[in-house]
Amino acid sequence: MPMIHLYHCVSARSFRPLWMLEELQLPYSLHMLPFPPRLKARSFLELNPLGTVPLLVQGDVRMTESAAICQYLAAAHPDAGLDVRPVDPAYGAYLNWLHLGEATLTFPQTLVLRYGRFEPRERQQPQVVEDYRRWFLARLRAVESALARSEYLCAERFTAADVSVGYALLLAEHLGLSPEFGERTLLYWHRLQQRPGYQRAMAAQIEAAEEQDVPTTPAPDTRP
Numbered sequence: 001m002p003m004i005h006l007y008h009c010v011s012a013r014s015f016r017p018l019w020m021l022e023e024l025q026l027p028y029s030l031h032m033l034p035f036p037p038r039l040k041a042r043s044f045l046e047l048n049p050l051g052t053v054p055l056l057v058q059g060d061v062r063m064t065e066s067a068a069i070c071q072y073l074a075a076a077h078p079d080a081g082l083d084v085r086p087v088d089p090a091y092g093a094y095l096n097w098l099h100l101g102e103a104t105l106t107f108p109q110t111l112v113l114r115y116g117r118f119e120p121r122e123r124q125q126p127q128v129v130e131d132y133r134r135w136f137l138a139r140l141r142a143v144e145s146a147l148a149r150s151e152y153l154c155a156e157r158f159t160a161a162d163v164s165v166g167y168a169l170l171l172a173e174h175l176g177l178s179p180e181f182g183e184r185t186l187l188y189w190h191r192l193q194q195r196p197g198y199q200r201a202m203a204a205q206i207e208a209a210e211e212q213d214v215p216t217t218p219a220p221d222t223r224p
């Protein structure tokens with residue numbers, strides 16, 4: 001298989017594919033970018049006109065959606081057990097959690113980030129921040145409820161769906177929302193952070209940022 005190239009900003013959504021690559025122990029080349037690349041690494045727009053991370057390139061494959069990349073990597077390496085096959089009764093739940101991690105749990109947090117941190121003071125919107133903070137915490141109840149049945153979200157084992165939702169919890173921690181996690185969600189979040197794959201991904205992004213002379217400030221903590 002051709003080499004995997006991942007374009008990444010520290011602790012941005014591109015952490016999802018990085019975490020997957022470390023869980024799968026695959027070889028990859030990590031290209032670090034300052035955040036936001038749209039403003040601070042203009043030449044990246046030639047590779048990804050959206051200006052967003054992740055960008056994963058593997059031969060002719062080119063992907064820019066973090067949950068889809070998790071699904072792609074898990075399915076391409078089924079022996080590693082991070083995938084759930086269509087014949088498995090847990091397949092529907094797997095896809096649902098995998099996509100809920102981005103579409104339902106990360107989306108409201110991006111509004112909190114944008115209108116609470118990234119916009120200049122005169123454009124900040126405290127009401128938007130409060131409304132979407134509550135939105136996120138309300139949606140997170142689905143995670144709390146699923147964890148009453150199992151240590152992981154589906155298939156009774158760690159899968160790519162946990163990586164997808166796990167990133168939403170990492171982002172929430174950067175936003176100061178983790179003290180409001182339910183008890184089971186908090187334990188789950190601690191469990192995810194104990195994983196050697198998670199810890200290797202955390203270390204790899206800092207090491208690569210230092211080597212490539214890119215700031216190590218996590219993207220969600222960036223200020224204008």
Ligand SMILES: N[C@@H](CCC(=O)N[C@@H](CS)C(=O)NCC(=O)O)C(=O)O
Pocket residue numbers: 012013014036037038051052053054064065066067102219
């Ligand atoms: N739905 C996409 C969203 C990608 C995205 O918006 N990434 C953010 C980083 S977390 C980004 O690159 N933002 C920079 C910008 O919008 O200029 C995904 O899940 O990968």
